Amino acid sequence: MDAHVRTLRRLLLRSGMEQAQALDWDALFQDELPRVFNFFRYRLADRDAAHDLTAATFERAWRQRHHFDPQRAQPGTWLLGIARNVWREYVRGQEREARRLAPLEAASNQANPPHLVERLVAAEEQARLRALLAQLPEREQELIALKYGAGLTNRQIAALTGLSESNVGTILHRTVRKLRRQWEETHE
Amino acid sequence: MNDRFLYQLREDPDPEFVRALRGRFPSVSDKAAHPVAPWISGWRLAAASLVALLALSLILFALSPGARALLQSTTVEIAGRVYTILDAYPQGPNLETRETEPEIVTVEDVLAHSPYPIHLPTYAPPGYELRHDHVLKHAPLPHQPQSHVYVFVWRGPENNLSLMTCGACPWEQGEAVAPCAVEEVTLANGQPAVLVRGGWYLNEHRWRPDIVTTLTWRRDNVLYQLLAPSDFPVDELIRMASSTFEAGARQTD
Numbered sequence: 001m002d003a004h005v006r007t008l009r010r011l012l013l014r015s016g017m018e019q020a021q022a023l024d025w026d027a028l029f030q031d032e033l034p035r036v037f038n039f040f041r042y043r044l045a046d047r048d049a050a051h052d053l054t055a056a057t058f059e060r061a062w063r064q065r066h067h068f069d070p071q072r073a074q075p076g077t078w079l080l081g082i083a084r085n086v087w088r089e090y091v092r093g094q095e096r097e098a099r100r101l102a103p104l105e106a107a108s109n110q111a112n113p114p115h116l117v118e119r120l121v122a123a124e125e126q127a128r129l130r131a132l133l134a135q136l137p138e139r140e141q142e143l144i145a146l147k148y149g150a151g152l153t154n155r156q157i158a159a160l161t162g163l164s165e166s167n168v169g170t171i172l173h174r175t176v177r178k179l180r181r182q183w184e185e186t187h188e
Numbered sequence: 189m190n191d192r193f194l195y196q197l198r199e200d201p202d203p204e205f206v207r208a209l210r211g212r213f214p215s216v217s218d219k220a221a222h223p224v225a226p227w228i229s230g231w232r233l234a235a236a237s238l239v240a241l242l243a244l245s246l247i248l249f250a251l252s253p254g255a256r257a258l259l260q261s262t263t264v265e266i267a268g269r270v271y272t273i274l275d276a277y278p279q280g281p282n283l284e285t286r287e288t289e290p291e292i293v294t295v296e297d298v299l300a301h302s303p304y305p306i307h308l309p310t311y312a313p314p315g316y317e318l319r320h321d322h323v324l325k326h327a328p329l330p331h332q333p334q335s336h337v338y339v340f341v342w343r344g345p346e347n348n349l350s351l352m353t354c355g356a357c358p359w360e361q362g363e364a365v366a367p368c369a370v371e372e373v374t375l376a377n378g379q380p381a382v383l384v385r386g387g388w389y390l391n392e393h394r395w396r397p398d399i400v401t402t403l404t405w406r407r408d409n410v411l412y413q414l415l416a417p418s419d420f421p422v423d424e425l426i427r428m429a430s431s432t433f434e435a436g437a438r439q440t441d
Binding site: 024025029033034037038041042047050051054055058059062070071125126129130144148149176179180183 | 198199200
């Protein structure tokens with residue numbers, strides 16, 4: 001067996017397939033950063049914490065980039081899989097109740113430029129929505145964050161969560177309908 | 189279903205945060221300044237592993253009939269290239285250790301400065317486009333400029349194709365492959381080429397036919413290897429390879 005050619009093939013498989021073909025880091029960073037950030041933002045009232053978890057996700061992805069397998073996942077789906085793990089560890093770890101979806105008053109205080117009435121109203125509406133999301137079960141919260149925060153399709157969510165695509169669609173439909181009803185009730 | 193109200197939480201991350209986070213990861217172009225030529229460690233490791241393999245094989249030959257059978261791999265000649273047929277993952281530390289970063293250059297850079305002639309395919313499968321700004325350039329061995337390896341990438345709708353060129357890779361010596369993984373095919377101009385289905389999967393230490401298909405040919409003593417997903421149509425790979433012999437194929441000066 002010729003070591004030179006063997007080295008070449010390994011190089012090609014690792015560099016050619018895994019790095020060039022599979023994971024374009026610059027593109028991944030540019031395209032997926034807003035998705036990852038909003039995945040966390042839909043679950044956290046604390047914007048700084050969403051920044052921190054986004055950074056943790058990308059740092060872990062950078063360390064694990066050579067393990068990315070394009071046959072198993074799209075880069076964005078792979079990255080959000082890491083984000084889910086980062087989220088789980090965060091929730092398990094510390095200050096769970098203090099940081100997750102803070103109550104309405106706290107959230108509106110964070111985002112207020114008090115001299116702008118429009119933005120104040122918007123902040124209050126966002127806080128109301130966060131409060132509604134906070135009442136959802138964990139699974140529904142995650143699906144909403146993946147769908148509306150990260151902007152994934154039902155198929156991508158299914159691949160990520162292990163649920164069937166139709167199951168994802170059913171759960172989301174039911175959850176959105178429930179949220180919609182609550183949203184309208186709180187507006188009346 | 190009216191779900192527009194659910195989009196109102198979307199926000200952009202702070203620009204300062206984005207800049208700071210981006211700065212934590214080396215820019216791709218910065219990796220060109222990698223202090224160690226990528227082949228050096230590979231060659232040293234290859235030499236060390238050969239010595240280790242030799243010593244190990246002597247011990248195993250003395251001890252175990254099963255081990256002797258394992259080491260008695262066969263070879264097969266396909267299109268003038270000799271392949272080693274192995275039933276098991278090739279042993280040796282050099283398979284595991286090399287981890288170097290290539291430089292990212294443009295197609296135009298390669299065509300202008302490559303030390304050996306490169307003929308790029310004039311044909312690409314529908315939906316696939318050559319990435320002009322993203323060619324991987326692996327540093328050459330010292331005093332051997334022909335050993336530059338370039339990897340060109342065609343981006344497709346669901347996956348990419350990669351073409352490696354090497355000016356110093358001997359045609360005669362093929363790599364280790366699994367049984368029944370290698371076959372000879374003929375390009376449009378009659379030139380022989382070698383099709384390998386699968387590859388040694390580093391994470392699982394086994395041959396996996398479902399991860400990649402490789403088509404290898406040569407022109408002007410330059411070795412070309414085209415890599416595609418395993419379910420990619422072989423006739424499209426052959427057509428792409430054949431187009432490197434067409435008159436209009438872009439080439440280095």
